[in-house]
Amino acid sequence: MFCNIEFDAGILNLNAPVVFFPVRHHSPACARLLRQLILEIRPAAILIEGPSDFNSQISELFLPHQLPIAIYSYTCLTDGARRGAFYPFCVYSPEWQALQVCKELDIPVKFIDLPWAEVANVSLNSHRYADTEWRRSSYVETLCENLGAEGLNELWDLLFEINSELAPIEYLERCHQFCFHARLLDGSFSPVDIHREAFMAEQIQQALTRYSGQILVVTGGLHSYALYAKIFNKSFPEPLSRDAVNRVSTQHSIKGIALTPFSYERLDGLTGYDAGMPSPGFYHQVWHDRLTGDTDTYRKLLARVVRDLRASNQIFSSADLIAVETTALSLASLRGHVAVWRQDLIDAITACLIKEEIDTNRTHPFLLAVYDILRGDAQGKLASGTSLPPLVQDIKQLLQKYNLEPTKQARLIDLNLHKTLDLQKSYILHKLRILDIAGYTRAAGSDLISRQDLSYIWEQWAISLHPLYEASCIESAIYGTTLTEAAEAKLLEQAGRIERDAVSSALLLLDACLMGLQHLAEPLYQKLLTLIRSDSNFFSLTEALEHILYLYYYDEVLGTTGQDKIGTLLAEAFTRGLWLLESLGQIQGKDQQLLQGVKVLFETFSRCRRQLNLNQDEFINILQRVNIDSTQTPLLRGAACGVLWSLNAAPTEHVLLDLRSCAQPNMIGDFLTGLFCLAREVVQRHPDLLLNIDELITSFDEQTFLEALPALHLAFTYFTPREKHNIASNLIKAWGNVEKGAEVSPKLEVSAEVIMQTQAFETKLFAALKRYGLRGRV
Numbered sequence: 001m002f003c004n005i006e007f008d009a010g011i012l013n014l015n016a017p018v019v020f021f022p023v024r025h026h027s028p029a030c031a032r033l034l035r036q037l038i039l040e041i042r043p044a045a046i047l048i049e050g051p052s053d054f055n056s057q058i059s060e061l062f063l064p065h066q067l068p069i070a071i072y073s074y075t076c077l078t079d080g081a082r083r084g085a086f087y088p089f090c091v092y093s094p095e096w097q098a099l100q101v102c103k104e105l106d107i108p109v110k111f112i113d114l115p116w117a118e119v120a121n122v123s124l125n126s127h128r129y130a131d132t133e134w135r136r137s138s139y140v141e142t143l144c145e146n147l148g149a150e151g152l153n154e155l156w157d158l159l160f161e162i163n164s165e166l167a168p169i170e171y172l173e174r175c176h177q178f179c180f181h182a183r184l185l186d187g188s189f190s191p192v193d194i195h196r197e198a199f200m201a202e203q204i205q206q207a208l209t210r211y212s213g214q215i216l217v218v219t220g221g222l223h224s225y226a227l228y229a230k231i232f233n234k235s236f237p238e239p240l241s242r243d244a245v246n247r248v249s250t251q252h253s254i255k256g257i258a259l260t261p262f263s264y265e266r267l268d269g270l271t272g273y274d275a276g277m278p279s280p281g282f283y284h285q286v287w288h289d290r291l292t293g294d295t296d297t298y299r300k301l302l303a304r305v306v307r308d309l310r311a312s313n314q315i316f317s318s319a320d321l322i323a324v325e326t327t328a329l330s331l332a333s334l335r336g337h338v339a340v341w342r343q344d345l346i347d348a349i350t351a352c353l354i355k356e357e358i359d360t361n362r363t364h365p366f367l368l369a370v371y372d373i374l375r376g377d378a379q380g381k382l383a384s385g386t387s388l389p390p391l392v393q394d395i396k397q398l399l400q401k402y403n404l405e406p407t408k409q410a411r412l413i414d415l416n417l418h419k420t421l422d423l424q425k426s427y428i429l430h431k432l433r434i435l436d437i438a439g440y441t442r443a444a445g446s447d448l449i450s451r452q453d454l455s456y457i458w459e460q461w462a463i464s465l466h467p468l469y470e471a472s473c474i475e476s477a478i479y480g481t482t483l484t485e486a487a488e489a490k491l492l493e494q495a496g497r498i499e500r501d502a503v504s505s506a507l508l509l510l511d512a513c514l515m516g517l518q519h520l521a522e523p524l525y526q527k528l529l530t531l532i533r534s535d536s537n538f539f540s541l542t543e544a545l546e547h548i549l550y551l552y553y554y555d556e557v558l559g560t561t562g563q564d565k566i567g568t569l570l571a572e573a574f575t576r577g578l579w580l581l582e583s584l585g586q587i588q589g590k591d592q593q594l595l596q597g598v599k600v601l602f603e604t605f606s607r608c609r610r611q612l613n614l615n616q617d618e619f620i621n622i623l624q625r626v627n628i629d630s631t632q633t634p635l636l637r638g639a640a641c642g643v644l645w646s647l648n649a650a651p652t653e654h655v656l657l658d659l660r661s662c663a664q665p666n667m668i669g670d671f672l673t674g675l676f677c678l679a680r681e682v683v684q685r686h687p688d689l690l691l692n693i694d695e696l697i698t699s700f701d702e703q704t705f706l707e708a709l710p711a712l713h714l715a716f717t718y719f720t721p722r723e724k725h726n727i728a729s730n731l732i733k734a735w736g737n738v739e740k741g742a743e744v745s746p747k748l749e750v751s752a753e754v755i756m757q758t759q760a761f762e763t764k765l766f767a768a769l770k771r772y773g774l775r776g777r778v
Contacts, residue, residue: 005235007180011228012173014041017214018204020228021094022175022221024134026267026277028092028287029161029171034218035097037168038105044213046102047204048095049220050087050111054257058111061259062103063383067091068262068280070380074478075117076254080523082478082493083120088262090280090378092287098218108211112203114196117255134222139182148335153278154343161283162337164290179221184237189222197223201230258389260474261380263467268375281376282342298328298340301373305349308369316353323352346370379467389477391486392470395437398428398483406439410464417446417457417557427516429461431487434511435476439466448510451550457557488512488521495527502544502573505531509569513551513558520565532573538580539590542597545573545604553607562611571612574604582622584636591635591670595677598639602646602678620649627658634667638674645679656692663696665704669711676718684723687730694731702763709756 011020014037021037023030038046051073071087089096102109134140134152149155159174160166183189200219204227207215217227229236264280277283282301289297306321328348332340346367353366399405402425404413415422432440445459466472479486479493491512498504505528512520520528535541548570551560560566578601587594605619626632627640627650641658644650655675662671672693676683683689700708716724750758 019216020224021218022179022224023094026093028283030094031092031097033168033171034094038101043216044211045108046216047112048218049113052111053115060386061099065383066381068380070262072260073116073257075120084478085116112200114199119192137182137186139185180225183222197226261471264376264378279374282374295339298345304373305369324348390481391477392473394482406465408465413461415459430514431483434487434490438468438472439464487515492524500534502532502535502541506544506547513560518560525565539593541577542600546600549604602643634662634670635674638671639678642675642678645682665708672715676715
């Protein structure tokens, strides 16, 4: 949108009551020139774009922190959503340098931005010093095309960073013009930013009333002219109505703000609208070099790249290095750079050292080494005396009480969950795990998900002092003031991301129990109940049922056995699983999951019928309908028949009729698989069933038998070797052709698969003999 508004050069007046210094956050040129200007004009007060709700703690920024650090603002909205945002500071951040000069010269300083918690519901970027608006600017895009720059980063470097001789007044004129036109020509600005600017203007007016001298205002460049226009009543478009601006206000139930350690790796990893200036290690080196008048930053960085490459056994010659430097200098000259810059160095290394094709992920060792150096490895650390959120204090007290504090020397601890003290430690460690507290990892132990061997339930944890330990504790304060409260809130948040997935809800329940939260806070309990009720997948639901059944009936260490809320979840999953069973139809390719689902329904009913008041009539009626439903698979009909037979709800005569109805070769094996899986013991007590099976099988011709054989073989795998022996004995006795004391089942020296293959071969062989009129022994 183009407006007939002329740039007012009055904004460049360094003698005005208010001087506006536009910055790009994390720009070493801005930081250097801002520091120089403050020392020249000595303002009465400095106002900085930053969270005004941190002003009561602003003195903490003067402590001897190890940079980078960040102000972390967090809030819980009234709808339960949690949001957090960062205001990162590096040594070369303009805001940081302004703060440090204020400390040196004893100049009052104040943050003037709207507290982030006030706009958290509509402001999505979590990096509050990002280049969001610039990256969307069509003006910036056009300027890049005209100047031959590949994007905002190269454009900014070309205009402001590379020339070390740029003076403050020249910078101010260039940057104000740049930001004025970017803001004006794009014509749109978000309601959030209009709201913020109105708040910042009020803060500036208050400062003019409070301080008698000159005020210096340091903000992101796109805000500077708008604030100037508000303070000095200049014409500047504000297209949004006041109602649109007012609608951005956020209702929140909890909010907090604190300092937290940051790192160059995190800063460099920000992308999209959260992105700021890249390669913090590069600009860190530029900052230090420019302070001493050194403009050959690339030489130091190239030396580090060479060192790292040689350490990783990457081979290149001195001639290669000379070629890299020559190419970098040539590229800088070609691009109009007065010094070799970031992209010049990257392109020179790519051109001179990489001989093969580069993949799309740019993972060549040479490039990775370059990016690592340009990123830097600085890791922040808070100084002693920094105020910390209550959660951090609670975590530290618990870790000290249970001797779980992180140490520089990594250690492993083994926990026997059958012991009360070890169980308490496990609860704490699992709460740390769910909050992603760095330095705490479950290394080994009993698997309560697969539950293969629970004769001795134990865990092993690896504990170490991770560089991100303190930051992860501080940033978890968004979830609550105590470890238990935070863990519950994190679980509830995870549950909120799940839709119609009973398995995930059961695993969340297991997590809650592992953290000692088996009584379940009401919001989490209701959410888990909703997830179970909304899942329409029989297999997912019965898998969840199996997890919940373990907790309610079999658990021996977590204290979940017989818990009322867990029982309610179990009953709900059982009822819904039973309802879904009846509507399964012709499910293919999930035989084992189907049998396991029916099995866990039966087990739940058998173990918990009285405690949970499960409806036996409903259970039996549904199984009877499934059993006689010809649209269901023979496998499921056999399983239903097995459950009914085991419950004495189906007489043997009924089972025999079911067997006859599934006597076709493509059905009998599946029917028996379901029957044997669910009624293995009952089958062995009824030899008449075995005789009927034998009668059906012996009535098959050879081709029909071979067709039915694989499924029959699978069905009999549900019996143990001893049980198979007994079945064979009973059959042979029933045939009446075994002498007393005779060996009923001599040991076979070949596998069943070999026998089947041999029988198939014999059948084909005899058919060939018959076809050609040859005589063979049958």
